[in-house]
Amino acid sequence: xxxxxxxxxxxxxxxxxxxxxxxxxxxxxxxxxxxxxxxxxxxxxxxxxxxxxxxxxxxxxxxxxxxxxxxxxxxxxxxxxxxxxxxxxxxxxxxxxxxxxxxxxxxxxxxxxxxxxxxxxxxxxxxxxxxxxxxxxxxxxxxxxxxxxxxxxxxxxxxxxxxxxxxxxxxxxxxxxxxxxxxxxxxxxxxxxxxxxxxxxxxxxxxxxxxxxxxxxxxxxxxxxxxxxxxxxxxxxxxxxxxxxxxxxxxxxxxxxxxxxxxxxxxxxxxxxxxxxxxxxxxxxxxxxxxxxxxxxxxxxxxxxxxxxxxxx
Amino acid sequence: xxxxxxxxxxxxxxxxxxxxxxxxxxxxxxxxxxxxxxxxxxxxxxxxxxxxxxxxxxxxxxxxxxxxxxxxxxxxxxxxxxxxxxxxxxxxxxxxxxxxxxxxxxxxxxxxxxxxxxxxxxxxxxxxxxxxxxxxxxxxxxxxxxxxxxxxxxxxxxxxxxxxxxxxxxxxxxxxxxxxxxxxxxxxxxxxxxxxxxxxxxxxxxxxxxxxxxxxxxxxxxxxxxxxxxxxxxxxxxxxxxxxxxxxxxxxxxxxxxxxxxxxxxxxxxxxxxxxxxxxxxxxxxxxxxxxxxxxxxxxxxxxxxxxxxxxxxxxxxxxxxxxxxxxxxxxxxxxxxxxxxxxxxxxxxxxxxxxxxxxxxxxxxxxxxxxxxxxxxxxxxxxxxxxxxxxxxxxxxxxxxxxxxxxxxxxxxxxxxxxxxxxxxxxxxxxxxxxxxxxxxxxxxxxxxxxxxxxxxxxxxxxxxxxxxxxxxxxxxxxxxxxxxxxxxxxxxxxxxxxxx
Numbered sequence: 172x173x174x175x176x177x178x179x180x181x182x183x184x185x186x187x188x189x190x191x192x193x194x195x196x197x198x199x200x201x202x203x204x205x206x207x208x209x210x211x212x213x214x215x216x217x218x219x220x221x222x223x224x225x226x227x228x229x230x231x232x233x234x235x236x237x238x239x240x241x242x243x244x245x246x247x248x249x250x251x252x253x254x255x256x257x258x259x260x261x262x263x264x265x266x267x268x269x270x271x272x273x274x275x276x277x278x279x280x281x282x283x284x285x286x287x288x289x290x291x292x293x294x295x296x297x298x299x300x301x302x303x304x305x306x307x308x309x310x311x312x313x314x315x316x317x318x319x320x321x322x323x324x325x326x327x328x329x330x331x332x333x334x335x336x337x338x339x340x341x342x343x344x345x346x347x348x349x350x351x352x353x354x355x356x357x358x359x360x361x362x363x364x365x366x367x368x369x370x371x372x373x374x375x376x377x378x379x380x381x382x383x384x385x386x387x388x389x390x391x392x393x394x395x396x397x398x399x400x401x402x403x404x405x406x407x408x409x410x411x412x413x414x415x416x417x418x419x420x421x422x423x424x425x426x427x428x429x430x431x432x433x434x435x436x437x438x439x440x441x442x443x444x445x446x447x448x449x450x451x452x453x454x455x456x457x458x459x460x461x462x463x464x465x466x467x468x469x470x471x472x473x474x475x476x477x478x479x480x481x482x483x484x
Numbered sequence: 485x486x487x488x489x490x491x492x493x494x495x496x497x498x499x500x501x502x503x504x505x506x507x508x509x510x511x512x513x514x515x516x517x518x519x520x521x522x523x524x525x526x527x528x529x530x531x532x533x534x535x536x537x538x539x540x541x542x543x544x545x546x547x548x549x550x551x552x553x554x555x556x557x558x559x560x561x562x563x564x565x566x567x568x569x570x571x572x573x574x575x576x577x578x579x580x581x582x583x584x585x586x587x588x589x590x591x592x593x594x595x596x597x598x599x600x601x602x603x604x605x606x607x608x609x610x611x612x613x614x615x616x617x618x619x620x621x622x623x624x625x626x627x628x629x630x631x632x633x634x635x636x637x638x639x640x641x642x643x644x645x646x647x648x649x650x651x652x653x654x655x656x657x658x659x660x661x662x663x664x665x666x667x668x669x670x671x672x673x674x675x676x677x678x679x680x681x682x683x684x685x686x687x688x689x690x691x692x693x694x695x696x697x698x699x700x701x702x703x704x705x706x707x708x709x710x711x712x713x714x715x716x717x718x719x720x721x722x723x724x725x726x727x728x729x730x731x732x733x734x735x736x737x738x739x740x741x742x743x744x745x746x747x748x749x750x751x752x753x754x755x756x757x758x759x760x761x762x763x764x765x766x767x768x769x770x771x772x773x774x775x776x777x778x779x780x781x782x783x784x785x786x787x788x789x790x791x792x793x794x795x796x797x798x799x800x801x802x803x804x805x806x807x808x809x810x811x812x813x814x815x816x817x818x819x820x821x822x823x824x825x826x827x828x829x830x831x832x833x834x835x836x837x838x839x840x841x842x843x844x845x846x847x848x849x850x851x852x853x854x855x856x857x858x859x860x861x862x863x864x865x866x867x868x869x870x871x872x873x874x875x876x877x878x879x880x881x882x883x884x885x886x887x888x889x890x891x892x893x894x895x896x897x898x899x900x901x902x903x904x905x906x907x908x909x910x911x912x913x914x915x916x917x918x919x920x921x922x923x924x925x926x927x928x929x930x931x932x933x934x935x936x937x938x939x940x941x942x943x944x945x946x947x948x949x950x951x952x953x954x955x956x957x958x959x960x961x962x963x964x965x966x967x968x969x970x971x972x973x974x975x976x977x978x979x980x981x982x983x984x985x986x
Contacts, residue, residue: 202871202872202875202876203872203874203875204875207874207875207878209519209527210527211527211528211874212889212890212909213527213603214901214909215602215603215605215606215908216908217605218601218606221601225600225601251674253519254517254519254520254658254659254672255655255656255658255659256659256674261674264674320706320707320710323707323710324710327710327711327714327716328713331714331715334714334716335707335710335711335714335716336716337676337711338676430703431704431707432707433700433702433703433711435673435674435675439675440675446870446871447871448871
């Protein structure tokens with residue numbers, strides 16, 4: 172067990188190193204340099220030169236990389252060129268927002284997706300099944316931005332039930348926070364619900380065709396008990412894996428949805444940073460996201476070993 | 485006893501509730517998240533909207549772009565134009581309680597002039613020395629006469645910062661700006677909001693009626709408008725022209741609008757590298773033909789529902805400095821064809837138009853493409869992301885480039901940097917010694933009428949067939965709820981908050 176852990180931890184080092192090089196290298200490919208982009212209309216050459224010198228943008232790329240990594244190792248992710256805030260602070264500001272949005276979205280996705288999947292599997296080839304399929308297809312094929320704007324028009328402008336966007340933390344105003352995030356969470360959850368529904372349906376169909384289900388039925392158990400206790404539980408495993416994967420994707424930021432509902436999360440942070448060529452923000456956020464991903468992966472592996480004794484030797 | 489306590493408690497809580505309700509808040513929807521809130525380092529237009537509530541300036545402008553006093557009470561320019569004496573307002577405090585006086589004004593101006601990475605230096609660089617005459621008077625010694633100076637002091641270069649806070653915070657002043665405006669900075673959460681609250685010791689506090697202002701950036705204009713209509717904002721900036729008709733019909737909203745100080749136009753590569761060596765870049769006749777082939781009124785009509793103002797100069801036709809002697813030419817395809825033939829250009833003549841990627845400018849480009857086709861131009865549109873397009877333009881990798889300018893109070897700010905030989909925004913590298921001479925002359929003349937005459941001679945050289953094809957001037961729309969009272973749109977597009985009620 173110990174050697175396994177040590178082995179995996181050692182693997183982390185080269186992985187993160189390569190990730191950092193890739194992030195740094197890729198963003199150098201963006202046309203236009205940060206100082207000039209930042210200056211925008213104000214083309215003051217002396218000022219632009221001062222910015223370049225201050226952030227070492229006039230140094231060779233490997234030197235810039237070195238200074239960045241040196242900062243990272245000292246816990247300093249640099250500061251935003253545009254608003255002079257430390258990147259670490261920006262990340263800490265946005266992480267809870269994105270986490271909350273992703274969490275709400277996945278809850279919505281799982282509750283809609285699983286229940287519809289089960290129903291359509293159990294009522295295979297009936298009107299229920301077709302209806303669920305149509306809804307799922309609609310969910311997958313509806314563009315996020317379109318659905319988002321539609322929801323704003325309906326619930327915020329016409330009915331006046333929900334605020335059209337923005338964000339307050341659940342600590343400041345719990346219901347206000349839910350109110351503001353419910354629409355973006357639904358838009359995100361809706362698309363994922365469709366995928367989950369399809370997977371639940373096929374997993375359920377597979378399980379329902381198994382011998383033990385037939386046995387359970389022949390024992391004279393209530394159909395409800397057969398489905399919920401015997402079939403559903405076994406069908407759930409692949410669905411949970413899928414849900415976890417989707418959650419990972421959501422955590423890296425839902426760019427379009429955050430833009431429409433003006434949710435100040437990760438996605439919006441990165442997109443704005445790219446357009447403003449705010450290098451340190453892009454680097455910092457991508458590095459943090461990558462680290463979170465890799466760490467989660469590691470934890471999953473460890474959990475797997477703990478659960479499955481065969482892997483321990 | 486118990487009953488009286490109850491009554492007291494009820495009265496107290498009622499009193500508390502009423503003070504809480506009396507807290508008035510103005511919610512402003514911005515089109516972008518502002519950059520750093522340091523007047524010396526700031527660069528964006530949207531940032532200036534926020535400064536309008538937190539940082540007062542020496543001077544301001546009124547609805548007619550006339551210069552009016554703010555933290556200064558008046559100024560005097562010596563006959564030789566090289567000394568400017570400015571009287572300052574008495575009894576003004578900064579948000580940290582520090583006194584605003586001649587020393588503070590000197591500090592702020594010198595900060596703009598000398599700070600590392602200052603974007604203000606260029607705007608007021610002719611200032612050689614700032615002297616304190618008495619506690620409420622400063623004297624600026626100039627290297628040479630500089631007519632646009634006072635106008636520069638109506639914007640960020642005229643913003644006064646608390647010397648104490650500026651020294652303490654240094655380069656991080658913008659994370660917690662301390663100025664002398666009607667509102668003081670409270671909090672900023674990037675991309676979420678900027679909150680400011682009423683400054684109780686403001687010099688003009690009797691005219692400040694709203695307790696708190698929340699600035700909220702929402703990039704998408706449709707979503708920004710939706711937020712206004714849903715009641716979660718009170719006023720928004722930069723609404724699309726195509727939404728004007730809908731808002732006008734809605735009795736719950738008022739649509740305030742003003743013509744911008746800037747312009748929208750096409751910059752032509754006339755001397756920046758090998759790509760300027762084309763008939764278009766080298767021959768004024770070809771450029772003139774292109775201009776005659778377009779119909780500005782039609783562009784405005786098709787793309788902007790007729791809401792914008794066609795124009796052919798660096799200021800709009802309504803501006804006092806517009807040259808009536810050079811009106812907008814009528815579309816004349818036959819004349820355009822003739823000019824092309826005279827220039828010996830074979831048609832269809834292919835030309836590449838670089839356009840920053842946004843739906844409106846792309847549409848304008850398409851309309852132009854189809855208009856000039858009739859005269860024999862074959863325009864290829866190259867849509868480029870904005871930051872990339874600036875970079876490309878700087879390198880000279882373009883033939884013609886659709887570019888907007890947000891505009892400055894003084895016409896010099898729309899002109900000098902663009903058409904003078906060494907101008908930092910002269911992407912096409914137009915260079916004409918005679919124009920340069922005239923431009924320098926325009927800076928030394930303080931009398932408006934005399935200045936206009938000098939500008940007329942610049943216009944004669946640069947407007948028809950020149951380095952920039954001016955197209956139209958946007959109207960800036962500020963739809964707001966009827967609850968908001970006293971809002972007057974200003975030509976610089978900044979939201980003045982003094983006098984507003986909600």
